[in-house]
Amino acid sequence: MEQRDDRSGLHPDAAVFVISVAAELAGMHPQTLRQYDRLGLVSPSRTSGRGRRYSPRDVVMLREVQRLSQEEGVNLAGIKRILELENQVTALQSRVEELTDELGHVYAALQRSRRVFAAGPEGDVVAVERGQRPRRSTSAFGRPSGALVVWRPPAR
Incomplete structure (x- = not known):
């Protein structure tokens, strides 16, 4: 225009x-x-x-x-x-507007996808639906896994 x-x-x-x-x-x-x-x-x-x-x-x-x-x-x-x-201020203001628009589009896309990321049973990152937890599996020790364990003291 x-x-x-x-x-x-x-x-x-x-x-x-x-x-x-x-x-x-x-x-x-x-x-x-x-x-x-x-x-x-x-x-x-x-x-x-x-x-x-x-x-x-x-x-x-x-x-x-x-x-x-x-x-x-x-x-x-x-x-x-x-x-x-x-001139530099004008160019920077224009760039801020471009980035703000781009961020708005990315945010809208994320809101539409409504994906959440969590730590999976094997410690990997998995996508899950909002309000859900990663599927549980059985660990090598026969216990249910799926909870994120950052550190566990060694068994004696």
């Missing part, structure tokens, strides 16, 4: 603005956009002729870089680090 910008009807990642239009939308000089591109702060898409094409998301990012610089007094190296960390 594509997400569109409510005001323009464009997809946020649609690379449609030439540098002069993006600069005007962001309230900056085109040379500033070129500098930000060289520093890796905002990297627009490129045409086959290597011309820059900015997306609505790029313009929002340019405005944020300007805000951090002018209002917060953060230098360009600091802004670059902030943007990298924000």
Whole structure:
């Protein structure tokens, strides 16, 4: 499902603005956009002729870089680090959502199977129905087995 910008009807990642239009939308000089591109702060898409094409998301990012610089007094190296960390947080949040969904599916499957594991008569792990015990068998000493014995003192 594509997400569109409510005001323009464009997809946020649609690379449609030439540098002069993006600069005007962001309230900056085109040379500033070129500098930000060289520093890796905002990297627009490129045409086959290597011309820059900015997306609505790029313009929002340019405005944020300007805000951090002018209002917060953060230098360009600091802004670059902030943007990298924000991207990392976004990626990690996405991964947490994926893992949470996966865990939910695994948990649901376990609830459907309702399997329980126990120690079997020979000490092996066996699957049993909830509320049931492993089947009993007779031990080598003629006694019923099936109970889990962790340690038994030697007979004298």
